[in-house]
Amino acid sequence: MARCLARARFIIGAWVVLLALAIALPASAQRNPDGSVNPTASAVKEQQLLDALQSGGSISGRVSIPDQKSANLIHPAGRDWRQFHEVTLRWIGAIAVLGMLIILVAFYLIRGQVKLESGYSGRRIVRFNAFERFVHWMTATCFIILALSGLNITFGKPLLMPLLGEGAFAAWAQWAKYAHNYLSFPFAIGVFCVLLMWIGGNIPNKVDVEWLKRGGGIVGHDHPPAYRFNAGQKMIYWIVVIGGTAVAISGYLLMFPFYATGIEGMQLAQTVHAIIAVLFVAAMLGHIYIGTIGMEGAFEAMGEGTVDVNWAKEHHALWLEQEMARTGPNESQRQPMATPAE
Amino acid sequence: MARMKFLCDADRCIECNACVTACKNENEVPWGINRRRVVTINDGKPGERSISMACMHCTDAPCAAVCPVNCFYTTADAVVLHSKDLCIGCGYCFYACPFGAPQYPKVGNFGSRGKMDKCTYCAGGPEADNTQAEYAKYGTNRLAEGKLPLCAEMCSTKSLLAGDGDIIAQIYKERVTRRGYGSGAWGWQTAYRETIAT
Numbered sequence: 001m002a003r004c005l006a007r008a009r010f011i012i013g014a015w016v017v018l019l020a021l022a023i024a025l026p027a028s029a030q031r032n033p034d035g036s037v038n039p040t041a042s043a044v045k046e047q048q049l050l051d052a053l054q055s056g057g058s059i060s061g062r063v064s065i066p067d068q069k070s071a072n073l074i075h076p077a078g079r080d081w082r083q084f085h086e087v088t089l090r091w092i093g094a095i096a097v098l099g100m101l102i103i104l105v106a107f108y109l110i111r112g113q114v115k116l117e118s119g120y121s122g123r124r125i126v127r128f129n130a131f132e133r134f135v136h137w138m139t140a141t142c143f144i145i146l147a148l149s150g151l152n153i154t155f156g157k158p159l160l161m162p163l164l165g166e167g168a169f170a171a172w173a174q175w176a177k178y179a180h181n182y183l184s185f186p187f188a189i190g191v192f193c194v195l196l197m198w199i200g201g202n203i204p205n206k207v208d209v210e211w212l213k214r215g216g217g218i219v220g221h222d223h224p225p226a227y228r229f230n231a232g233q234k235m236i237y238w239i240v241v242i243g244g245t246a247v248a249i250s251g252y253l254l255m256f257p258f259y260a261t262g263i264e265g266m267q268l269a270q271t272v273h274a275i276i277a278v279l280f281v282a283a284m285l286g287h288i289y290i291g292t293i294g295m296e297g298a299f300e301a302m303g304e305g306t307v308d309v310n311w312a313k314e315h316h317a318l319w320l321e322q323e324m325a326r327t328g329p330n331e332s333q334r335q336p337m338a339t340p341a342e
Numbered sequence: 343m344a345r346m347k348f349l350c351d352a353d354r355c356i357e358c359n360a361c362v363t364a365c366k367n368e369n370e371v372p373w374g375i376n377r378r379r380v381v382t383i384n385d386g387k388p389g390e391r392s393i394s395m396a397c398m399h400c401t402d403a404p405c406a407a408v409c410p411v412n413c414f415y416t417t418a419d420a421v422v423l424h425s426k427d428l429c430i431g432c433g434y435c436f437y438a439c440p441f442g443a444p445q446y447p448k449v450g451n452f453g454s455r456g457k458m459d460k461c462t463y464c465a466g467g468p469e470a471d472n473t474q475a476e477y478a479k480y481g482t483n484r485l486a487e488g489k490l491p492l493c494a495e496m497c498s499t500k501s502l503l504a505g506d507g508d509i510i511a512q513i514y515k516e517r518v519t520r521r522g523y524g525s526g527a528w529g530w531q532t533a534y535r536e537t538i539a540t
Contacts, residue, residue, distance in 0.1 A: 042389035043353070043525050049383070050531065061383040061393075064359060065376055070442060073381040073395055074532055078438040082404045085434065153410045153432065161412065170411045170428040177430050257433060257446075257455065267437050 050076070058263070069258060081267040085154070085274075093154055093278040100282040104289045111219060114295040116311055124306040125323060132197060133305055139190030139240075142183045147281045149176035154274065184251055191244035194237070201228040202237040207318065217315075225317040236287050243280045247273055344506035345420045346463060346485075347534065348494065349514055350394045352525045354501035357382055357392035361493035361502055365396070368464065368492040369481025375445045377461040378493050391525055394493070394502045397422065397443035397461035398533035405435035405444060419485065421463040426479045431455035440532045463504070464491040511538045 049059045058075035128136070152160065152173060161169040208231035214224040216232050224230075229237065250273035253261055261269065292299050297311040312320040357380050365371065365378045378396035399422045406414035406422060413428035414435075424435075433455050435444040446455035466483030469476035476483060484492060494504035503510040511527070515538060518524035527538045 044383045044389055044391050046526050046528050046531070047537075059383065061381040062385040063379050063381055064357070065362065065379055067374070067376055067379070070376060070379045071381055072442050073383065073393060074529060075440050075442060076532055078404055078440050082408050082438045085408050085438070153434075157410055157412060166412065166428060170413065170430060173411050174430045177432060254433065257436075263437065263442070266433075270434075270437060 046074075050074070069262065072263065075263060077264060077267065081271070084271055089154055089271075089274050089278075090158075092275060093151070096278045096282040097151075097285070100285045104285060104294075108289075108293065113293060114218075114290075116296040116308065117221065117314060118310045120297070120308050121310040123309040125309050125312055125320070126305060127301040127307045127312070128305050130305065133302055135190055135193040135197060136302055138186055139194060142187035142190060143284060145179050145183050146187055147277070147284070149180040150274075150277055151281070152176050154278075181255055184248065184255070187244070188248040191240060191248065194244075195241045198229070198237060202234045204231070204234060207231075208234060223314045223317070226315065226319065227322070228316060228319040230316065232290075236283065239280065239283045243276050243283070246276050247280065250276070343418045343420075345508070346399060346505065347420075347507035347510060347530075348396065348398060348463075348491075349503040349510045349527050349530070349538075351501045351503065351514060351517065352391040352393050352528055353521075353523065354499040355380065355392040355394060356499055356501070358498060361394050361497055364492045364496050365461070368484075369462070370477075371481065372447045372459060375447060375459050377443075377445075377459070393528045394497075395441055395529065396493070397439075397463070398441055398529050399461075399463055400440075400533040401535060404438035404440070408434045408438040410434060415468070417465060419463075419465070421465045421485070423462055423465060423467055423480075424458065424460070425468045426457040426459075427468075429457045431457055441529060461491075464489070507534070514538055 046059070053059065053076065058072045058077070060072045063071045153176075156169065156173060160172075164172065205227075207226060211224040211226055211231040214222050216230060217223045218232075250269040253259075253269040254266060254273065257266060290298065291302065295315075297308055298315075300311075301307045309320065312323075359380050362376055362378050362380060366376065369377065371377055378394060380392050380394045382390055382392045384390040399420060401420075403414065403416070403422045405424075406412075406416070409424075410432060411428050411430055413425045414422060415424070416422050431446055433446065435458060436442070436446070443460045444458045445460065446458055449456035462480050462483075464482055464484035466472070466476045466486065467480035469479070471486035472483050482492075484490065489495065490504045494502045503513060514524070514527060530537045
C-alpha cells in the first residue's frame, strides 16, 4: 500500500513537472505566431541603446582588432560638440575679444592715457631684473603666437580663408598648428616660472580692498597706494597662473590623444581649452593696453627693467618705501640718466 | 545621381572580419589604422549582435562642418571625402564624428596626429581618378571603375550592403519581411536622420 502511494506520488510529481515545463517552454523559446523561432526577440536594438544612452555616452561593444578605442560604435555627443565649436564658441570668442577691444578703445578716447602727474624725476629704480624680464617676454611672445594660431582654428575659416584661398590658408594653418604645439612648452614653463617668481607679491591683502574701493585710480586722478603689485596686477597674475595652467593641461590632453582620456574627455578638454583661451586673450588685451599706451611710464618697467621714482611714488608708493628702506635712498638712485635732471 | 550609403544587416553579420581585411588590403591602409571594424554588442550574452562600421558618409556631415580648413567635400554620389593636402591633422573631425571614423597615423612629433585617414567608400580623393597619386593617399577608386566598395562586395553573408540608399533599404525591408525579424539599420538614425521602418 505504501509502495502504491509512493508510486502515485512519483507519477503525479512527474506530471506536475511536465506541465510546468510545457507552460514555460513556449515563453522561453519566443516563437513567432507561425511557430518559427524569432532570434531578435532578445536581440539588442539600436533604438533601445540610443534611448538608454547618457549624455556624452556611446554605444560600444567588443572588437577583435588591436585598436580597442574602435570598440565605440556610435557616439552621438559629437553633435553637441559640433554645435559648441561652430556656433557657441564663435559667439563667446567674438564677444570676449571684440568686446574688450571696444572697451579699450572707448576707454582710451574718454579717459586717455594715465599720465605721470609729477613728471619724470630722472631717478630710476629697478623694478624687474633681467631674469624676470626674460621670463615675461618668453611667455608673452609664446602667448601671442599661441593666441593667433588658436584663434585661427576657430575664426580662420570664416575670416581668413576667403582672403587667402584654400591652399594658402591650409598651409598657414598647418604651420600655425606646429607653432601652437611646439610653443606650448616654453609657454607652460614660462607660466610655471611666473607662478614661482612673483607669488610672493601677489597674495591678496587689505591694501587691495582699499585699492579696489578707490577704483585703482583708473578713473579720475586718484592714486591708491600699493605694494609691488596692485590689486589689478594681482588679478592679471592669477589669470595667467590659473588660466595658463588650465589651458596647458587641457591642451596637452588634446595634443596627446588617448593617453589620458577617451573621446568624451577630449571633447570636454577642447571646450574648456577654447573658452578659457578666448577669455585669456581678452584679459591679456587689457594687460597689454595698460602696459603700453594706457599708462605713461609703465612699459619701461618690463622694457628696460627700471621705472622712474616718481612713477613708483604715484603707482606703487608702499613698494617704493620698502625698496628705499631696504637699499637706502642712494642705492635706488644708483642709475642716473645720461642727462641728470638736477 | 545615387545617394550612396552603407547598411549592415546585424542579423546576418557573423563577425568574420573579412570586410576589415578586404578594406585594409584593397586600400593599402596605413599601419595602425582600420577604416572599417566589426563591433560586437552584448558579446557572449543572449541576443548579441555584430555590426560592421566605418564612415557612414553622413548627411550634413559633422566632420566637414567642424573642419577648420574645409578639407572635406561631398561628391555627386553623396560620398564624404577629404583632401590630405589640406588636412592639418588637428583632430577636430574625430571629436565631432559619431562613428569614430577619422583616424590619424602617428607620424607627427610626440606621436601626435598626421594627416587624417578614413573610409573613402572606395572612391579615392580629389586627385584625378585612378592615378598613382590618388592611390597612394586614399587607396583604390573602385567607384570610378563602376564597382562598389570592396567590403560590401565580398561580404560572405551579404550582411554589409553598399549602394544607393533607396535600393539597399528596399533589399533590407524585403529580407525583414521574408524572415520576419530585423534589428534595424544601425547608425542610420544618427547618420542620415532617418531609419528604415520594419
